[in-house]
Amino acid sequence: MRIGELSRRTGVPVPTIKYYVREGLLPPGELSSPNQAHYDEVHERRLRLIRVLLEVGGLKVAAIAEVLGAIDDPGRPLHKVLGAAADRLGGQGVADDDAETATARATVEQLIARRGWRTHESNPAAEDLSRALAAMGRVGHGASTELLDGYADAAEIVARADLGYVSRRVAVEDLVESVVVGTVLGEVVFNAIRRLAHVDASARLYGAGDEWEGSGADGPGEGSGG
Amino acid sequence: MRIGELSRRTGVPVPTIKYYVREGLLPPGELSSPNQAHYDEVHERRLRLIRVLLEVGGLKVAAIAEVLGAIDDPGRPLHKVLGAAADRLGGQGVADDDAETATARATVEQLIARRGWRTHESNPAAEDLSRALAAMGRVGHGASTELLDGYADAAEIVARADLGYVSRRVAVEDLVESVVVGTVLGEVVFNAIRRLAHVDASARLYGAGDEWEGSGADGPGEGSGG
DNA sequence: TGGGAATAGATAGTGGCGCTATCTGCTATC
DNA sequence: GATAGCAGATAGCGCCACTATCTATTCCCA
Numbered sequence: 001m002r003i004g005e006l007s008r009r010t011g012v013p014v015p016t017i018k019y020y021v022r023e024g025l026l027p028p029g030e031l032s033s034p035n036q037a038h039y040d041e042v043h044e045r046r047l048r049l050i051r052v053l054l055e056v057g058g059l060k061v062a063a064i065a066e067v068l069g070a071i072d073d074p075g076r077p078l079h080k081v082l083g084a085a086a087d088r089l090g091g092q093g094v095a096d097d098d099a100e101t102a103t104a105r106a107t108v109e110q111l112i113a114r115r116g117w118r119t120h121e122s123n124p125a126a127e128d129l130s131r132a133l134a135a136m137g138r139v140g141h142g143a144s145t146e147l148l149d150g151y152a153d154a155a156e157i158v159a160r161a162d163l164g165y166v167s168r169r170v171a172v173e174d175l176v177e178s179v180v181v182g183t184v185l186g187e188v189v190f191n192a193i194r195r196l197a198h199v200d201a202s203a204r205l206y207g208a209g210d211e212w213e214g215s216g217a218d219g220p221g222e223g224s225g226g
Numbered sequence: 227m228r229i230g231e232l233s234r235r236t237g238v239p240v241p242t243i244k245y246y247v248r249e250g251l252l253p254p255g256e257l258s259s260p261n262q263a264h265y266d267e268v269h270e271r272r273l274r275l276i277r278v279l280l281e282v283g284g285l286k287v288a289a290i291a292e293v294l295g296a297i298d299d300p301g302r303p304l305h306k307v308l309g310a311a312a313d314r315l316g317g318q319g320v321a322d323d324d325a326e327t328a329t330a331r332a333t334v335e336q337l338i339a340r341r342g343w344r345t346h347e348s349n350p351a352a353e354d355l356s357r358a359l360a361a362m363g364r365v366g367h368g369a370s371t372e373l374l375d376g377y378a379d380a381a382e383i384v385a386r387a388d389l390g391y392v393s394r395r396v397a398v399e400d401l402v403e404s405v406v407v408g409t410v411l412g413e414v415v416f417n418a419i420r421r422l423a424h425v426d427a428s429a430r431l432y433g434a435g436d437e438w439e440g441s442g443a444d445g446p447g448e449g450s451g452g
Numbered sequence: 453t454g455g456g457a458a459t460a461g462a463t464a465g466t467g468g469c470g471c472t473a474t475c476t477g478c479t480a481t482c
Numbered sequence: 483g484a485t486a487g488c489a490g491a492t493a494g495c496g497c498c499a500c501t502a503t504c505t506a507t508t509c510c511c512a
Contacts, residue, residue: 002480004487011322015472018490023470028489035478035489049365054470056361061470079425086421096237111419117426125421132414135282139275141407143415144394150387151412154380155419159427161376167431168370181367186377187420188358189369191413193337193381195312195351198409199305200343201385205393228509230458241501244461249499254460261460261507280499287499 003029006039010047017047024065025050049177057184063087071176078179083124085184104133107148115152162186229255232265236273243273250291251276275403283410289313297402304405309350311410330359333374341378388412 007014020026026046029037046068053059059067066084070076108130112119119126136143162182169178233240246252252272255263272294279285279293292310296302334356338345345352362369388408395404 002488013472014488016470019471022490031489033479033488036480036487037489045366052361052365056358082421112422115426117422118429119422119425123422123425125418125425129415129418129422132282132411132418135278136407136411136415139278139407140271141395141404141411143412144391147387147391147412148415148419150383150390151416151419152423154383154387155416155423156427157376157380157383158420159423161373161380162424163427163431164376165370165373169367174366178367181362181365183421183424185358185362185367186369186373187417189355189362189374190377190381190420191417192351192355192358193374193377194384194413194416195308195409196338196343196345196349196355197378197381197385198388199345199349199351200341201382201389203344205389228459239501240459242499245500248461257460259460259508262458262509263460 001039003037003039006044006047009044010051012047012051020047020050020061023061025061025068049181052181053184056188057085058188059085059087059184067180071180074176078176079123081176081180082183085180086124086128098134098138100134100137101130104130104137107133107143111148111152114149115156158186158190227265229263229265232270232273235270236277238273238277246273246276246287249287251287251294275407278407279410282414283311284414285311285313285410293406297406300402304402305349307402307406308409311406312350312354324360324364326360326363327356330356330363333359333369337374337378340375341382384412384416 001009003014003017006012007017012020017026021028026043029039029043031037050064050068053064053067054061063084067081070081070084108126109121112121112126133143165182166175166178169175227235229240229243232238233243238246243252247254252269255265255269257263276290276294279290280287285293289310293307296307296310334352335347338347338352359369391408392401392404395401
């Protein structure tokens, strides 16, 4: 197909497709003449993946380029692929080395030891976790051990579910892509489910049909406080 | 204190503080003369909260303004506060009404019914979830019922942990802020823990010390590269 | 009491990012 | 042969989170 049809099928404007090619997200079409190129279903599939990673996953274009490059390179270790995808907290803020950060790092180390998790501290997720915990401490809402252990219990369940999901797709050619989608979109999916569960849990605990009603809430009827 | 000291204490540049005041994130200082204002610990605390929400939570300035406005207005229902915080997926993409979206919506409805969750479909999290599931389907990696149920199990654990965390802070004046911090930063914290658990789970399953090795992985020793 | 430093408030500019518009010369198709 | 579409290149746009600069005023220490 030509670029116009690719655009029509995916809903992505032609200039945007060209932009993605320029940025290395999408391989160029196969040239049949100096100004004619053909695209196939691989391009279409890749383009859909790009859009989903961008719009739903919230990845930046540069991160997507890295991730896709890694998907196409079977020799690359997977943690590098996911490292590129871990963009939300990843490379933006340099960790300030204050007391909170040191405490948080120790907390993370203890958590990993307590769970018996097999991971080295080189894992960037550990650093991200330290940063987030330090931030919570800095605003006076430090996480308790109970909270962390609750999260860890839940995370183990999620990890098992994810592994089961991936192992069920035995098509090896899809494996890496499946892991990426599962990790990036799975995060979004889980976060939404978590918000759903919040509503239910607070409804059960506090009886009200609404959410955790804050101090002085005047009920579900939109009172004076608009 | 004056703005310079506020800046020094928090590490936020003076022009940025002024910008936050302009944007309604931070209340202006108390004027003692036409060009002198005093700031106190409330400002300092608020400023730290803004930065954490921005840098770690990934919220946009406009979303933070809404959230903080709601924190300061005790009459506002809490789900509105959290709605403003649900910015990652929230108001950006209008749901395209294709077949995938319809399927996803039905899946979400079934999930909520299956769990017996007390939530109405007006909950924006449900719509976010539908969108994410539709996206996964669109790229050929649809989520299975098992995966969703696994996520739901985990989400219930997280919700219980969060509720316990909040209920332990009985200081009512902090309650809403605590919920916001717990929801926004808790998400970041959980996602990091999830990534940690992934590494452990795959190490356990596949034996290799590394992560899920992708297609054609030839062992932990970085072989010929595919 | 003088003077450099800091301040409030206003306006304009910056850099990054994800596109989007336009242009040139060419090609497919009817 | 006319019209539409195309590749590749360059420039511009809109949003966002700041950042720089300016004026008039006030602080504060010598």
